[in-house]
Amino acid sequence: MKISINWIKNYLNLPDQKDWEAFGDLLTVRTAEVEEVIDLAKSFDHMVIGQIDEIRPHPNADKLKITVTNIGSTTHQIICGGSNIFVGQKVAVALPGAKVKWHGEGDLIELQASKIRGEESFGMICAGSEIGMKDEIEGGILDLSHLKDLPGTPLAEALNKNDIIIDIENKTLTHRPDLWGHYGMAREIAAITDQKLKPIKFFEKYNLELPNIIDIDLKETKLCPRYLSITLDNIKVEESPNWLKTALENTGNKSINNIVDATNFVMLELGNPLHAFDTKQIEGEKIIVRKAKAGEIITTLDNEEKKLDKDILIIADNKKPLAIAGIKGGLHSGINHKTKTITLEAANFEPISIRKSSVKLGIRTDSVQRFEKSLDPLLAEKALDRLVKIILDLCPSAKIISKKQDINNFKYQPKVIEFDLDKACQKIGIEIDKKTAKDLLEKLEFKIETSKGNILNVTVPSFRATKDINLPEDLTEELARLYGYEKIKPIIPELSIRTIPRPNDELKEEHLIKDILSLELGFNETINYSFYSLKTIENSNLNHNDHITICNHLSEEQTHLRTNLIPNLLLNAKENLKNFTEFKLFENGRTYKLANSFFPVEEKFFAGIIVLNDKSITEPFYQIKTAIEILLNRLNINSLKYQKSQIDNPLSHPNQSATYFDFKTQKEVINIFTLHPQVAHNFNFKKEKIACFTLNFSALHQLPHPPRKYKNIAKFPSITFDISLIIDKNQEIANIEKTIYKADNNLITKIELFDFYQGENIPKDKKSLAFHITLQSDNRTLQDEDMKNIQNNIIKNLEKLNAEIR
Template identity: 35%
Template sequence: MKISYSWLKNYIKTDIKPEEVAQLLTDTGLEVEGFEKIQTVKGGLEGLVIGEVLTKTKHPDADRLNVTTVNVGGQDPLQIVCGAANVAVGQKVVVATVGTILYNGEESFQIKKSKIRGEVSEGMICAEDEIGLGNSHDGIMVLNADAKIGSLAKEYFKIEDDFVFEIGLTPNRTDATSHIGVARDLAAALNLKNPTTIVRQSVDAFKVDNTNLTIAVDVLDAERCPRYTGITLSGIEVKDSPDWLKNKLLAIGLKPINNIVDVTNFVLHETGQPLHAFDADKIAGKKVIVKTVADQTVFTTLDDKERKLSANDLMICNNNEPMCIAGVFGGAKSGVNNSTKNIFLESAYFNPVSVRKTAKFHGLNTDASFRYERGADPNITVYALKRAILLMQEVAGGKVSSEIIDVYPKPIQDFNVELAYSTCDKLIGEKLDRAIIKKILLSLEIKIVNETAEGLMLQIPPFKADVQRDVDVVEEVLRVFGYNNIKLPDLMSSALVYRPSVDKDKIINTLSDLLVSQGFNEILSNSLTKSSYYQEKDSLVKLLNPLSSELDVMRQTLLFNGLETIVYNQNRKSPNIKFFEIGKTYTKQSDKFVENSFVGIFISGNYAQENWNVNKAATNFFHLKGYVQTILEKFGLAEANFLFNQESDSLFNYALNYQLNDKELVKLGKVSTKIQKQFDITNEVFYAQINLDNFIKLASKTKIQYKEISKYPSVRRDLALLIDKQINYHQLEQLAYKQEKRLLKQVNLFDVYEGKNLEEGKKSYAVSFVFQDDEKTLTDVQIDKTMERLIQVFNTELGAKLR
């Protein structure tokens, strides 16, 4: 949000420098992200002077050119060749003298003494678009007759340099969406040292001239429109705004349109109250009706775009048709133009939720919707209306031709908050002087209705919609007093925090550290995603008011967010991926919602970078399986059973499931080719998802025990086994450990053979077994007996035979 320094000083009398203002505002919670010195008109009208046309003759060699002499206050008049049809003797005009630099957007050019078709020209008589004071190029600017010859144009047009602050406004600071709102905070901070108050422009001069043009108002939806205020102004002249008004708007980056629209924008940025002006002669039936309309109604907005309305859109209508999307955007038919003579001016308070839904639905973000959807001040509508009417009469003339119509069936009252001084002291960490607390609250327009030795009873105005609890009041006091002014104690106190037996944070941090040590990077993605990713729609958790169609549901898996990140990196020439994410997923089950925590692990691209002694190799399923096994072993869960599924499902071409005590721990596999094509990912992607809830429960029960390394030698024996193809190595491994728990230390598959010389449906495993006793040296007799038992159980349970 842009705030003008010179504009700000209209409401607060101070000579404080812009740099100090920026620092004070930041200290009070209005972060000034930057400020710059600006010229309201580019070039500042330097080199431009006021002149009087003395003579005008036709150019001897050009029908459309005139040769003029212009008095600019020098010893001799200047001869200037001019092509404007409206130039005439006796006019007061703006002259760019030789050496003046004029701007056309980002381009510039210098006025030079030259010959035009043989006639000397010593300057240029300017049109308004040539010097940045308007858009018209119909002819030269003709000034008032009392303009002083030879005076500087920047003095005539009151052009001043300004400073503009760019404020990063947080959503809770709806009270500071205007110059008066910012001035209120600044005055509160300055008031701590020197008496400082806000000066608001008086509207006492407002009066009703007649009631010849009364527009009735009928609010049919008071929930969406709690307050609607309006009035008519007749006999106006729509034209360009005066320079002071244009300069105010230009300073904050707004483009002047006409005097009526410019006043509504001025009052909006002055008070924070949006206004809208309708051409009163286009209000059919002389009645304004505030209501919703039928779904899919076509409505043309001010930007000449046709929009299909929702049944939830609140509209400002006349007897025949909609005229404006309430609080968001005006309509093309009822807008003010140069032929408008009578207007109906609206100043309303619309329900923030309703405006937010409508603005998001139509993809519109206007100055009005920005303020309404955050909560405007419902009790400023009449003041803003009077302020605007007085300004319009100043710049456009006209008579007030109706009483103020104010439909406000349920006035929004101030809300009461009780503040205990002890709460203030505890939260701030320092006992502030009670007089300072009261001074700050009164400066912020918070009323003190009762005071005791223990605290204050306060009335909070509705424009401070975010201040509703005592802690919110303390925050208001602290930010104005200044966080930097709170002294740090010499001694810091702390409290012992009880941790439950299951330390979830410790497990998660250990897991994260382990993955990072393996070369992974952590990512953090949005829990909102798009429904088009999912085939099964019934179980999706849908948002009632999505930000966009791209973010309309809560995610059911971390996979799709990760794939988006892979695409992002792939498109930026970073195809080798190793990252993980810890996050939640959301599912709808019948009449309830289920929230689960997962760890998603992704690998793609090359496993190792190409090097002189390392061959480039693509990542594969077994690389990911190795990372998963490392995690399970780290947390004492290596005995988890797994089930390999070669059939593809909605996410995987093939997958492996690890389970322990009938709880699913990990699912990993190759991401479905169909999904990869959907995301346009070229390299294969392998993904593992760890059920974090189950993982923490099981890992927390694991007890790490330390024991001495055996002093006795180990013995290795190998077997070549012929088994059925459907049997996997994990079954054989688990059976071996189950049969020999004490001596068997390691089982390793070092060769697999399928092919010639084997029976149909068979494969050969070459497996090594390592035995070791912690108390003595093993004998051949013990090892032979153990191997015989293993061979027998392999045969009985798995049908395995020795080759």
């Protein structure tokens, strides 16, 4: 919301500040966040009123003219291309140093004295759009002949732009309906700067004898706690006077005509929206406040048709809707230059219904912004009294022809809060004495009539009582901010024995896994969104029915909550292939799955992907496997069983997928797999070799983590020998190793595959393998005899597997 300092000065003696930014900061730390302090005059620096004394043609350009322009102290030759210039005209002259927008376009450019087509030009005569205003005539300059100001007057002064505008972040006013008008803001500023707030003038002399003219039929007393109305005749709708136009324009509002401007002015002054109807357009001499009928249609002031429904409150006459209550007026009954009689509305509407209707209709107005904050019903009457006063001032011919009708269904009861000052101070963390507290609260018009010790009975002013101030805590805030948060001295809280933090082992293990994957195993951590698109689901062979969808998604890329971390990692991989050929990525995050309970199941997962060049001699699957084994070893988890995947994983190559399986829960805790060729194709991978893992961390963390136990280093020497063999290609290494172990479960302590070969010199269906085999005994030194026996047993066993020993 934009606050004009000139406007504020009507209500208090606010001294001119050297540094308005600092003043903005003060408001920020006491009341509400100031987004920007704008010095309106600044954009008119080096601009003055000029008067054209002489015009002659430019010798070198048909469209340009040479003027001699009086700027008060002197005259200058200025070249001008405006089509509407004449001798004696008052114009806006930008002198060298001024910043203008050439032809109203592009960035601001600093003017310099220069030659235009060979003729000297000291500055320029501006069009409206060149100095941030409107162009009245296409190709014409801004005609200021109507101004009384003499040549040489600074333009900012002549245009009433000598103003400071404080732009306040609306969000910080969410709970402060009282600050949605200049008077409320002035009250705040008065309290902060220790000034006196001046009263404003209201119309008071109503004639109770007058007729209603327009009857009010208030059908929805809950949605409209108060409705005031009055009718005036002999209205002359015309352009607003300068002061009113300036007030509106400087705060970012458009001036329309004196009547509409008056309603807007009072709204911007007191914060209560107002409306004026053209009385002639009210059929049946009656205003009905009712809910709309389903399908009823209104054309709003900005000429938009809106379809209403039965929850929307409207202002209607006997035949038709006149306005959407508290939201927007209708075109039909709006004020125009033919209007002679007006009926004014000042009302109070229920905030929730205003808000709901506004959202439903997609209309957000200044009026909605205020009504949805819970306005004070007492304010409606003040606003009407003020509006009548302003209209009578603007339009002296106007005559009140009705009585002031006030239909209301609220009971105002002053709110009194028992405020324990000691308790408040204990929350703020600072001592504030009773007198200071009382003074501060009273500056904001809280009344403290009685007190017992440090317990004050505080009466809340009506304009703060609607929602904002209900509890002693609310008063604590008032006190703290006015006293000054900067006066709070920082203290470190005591850490008592009672509050020794509970450990969070799950989180610790999560961090540990991240560390192992990245720092030890060379994965790069990614963080993806929790969503993906339908297309990604389909590309991943996943079933979209298993997914939770977002009602109001932002983009088609973010429609479904992920049930698997791999799809987004595949997208990351695809993207990174532009710059890298081989890499490993992982992510730690949650999956979201539908469940029988109200809340979906959220599981924490780790997932990883290894991408290798097609020329790579290793398979990424084995790298993943090694990584997982190192990880499990680091985490002291040894209860998982490694086996071929039993569950179909749509992302994985059906024959190249394995699982680390928990017998107890029958759950696959970790899956490792080569990416399904179809999925690889769908994601547009070319020849890259890709393998992935998914690790259900929520399940993994539940597994036993038996502490590491030290094992004595063998006292007796070990014997190592090698065995080379050729065997069927389809024999699993694990099975061969198992067969080798069978030769002597006790003495064989280690089997290590150290050579693997397939290809030339070996039959096509065979592979060549070589193992280091280590024998070790805990209680004796092994003899050659032992080795020979075992060797023979191994060979015998392997031969049963059709192995040929070399």
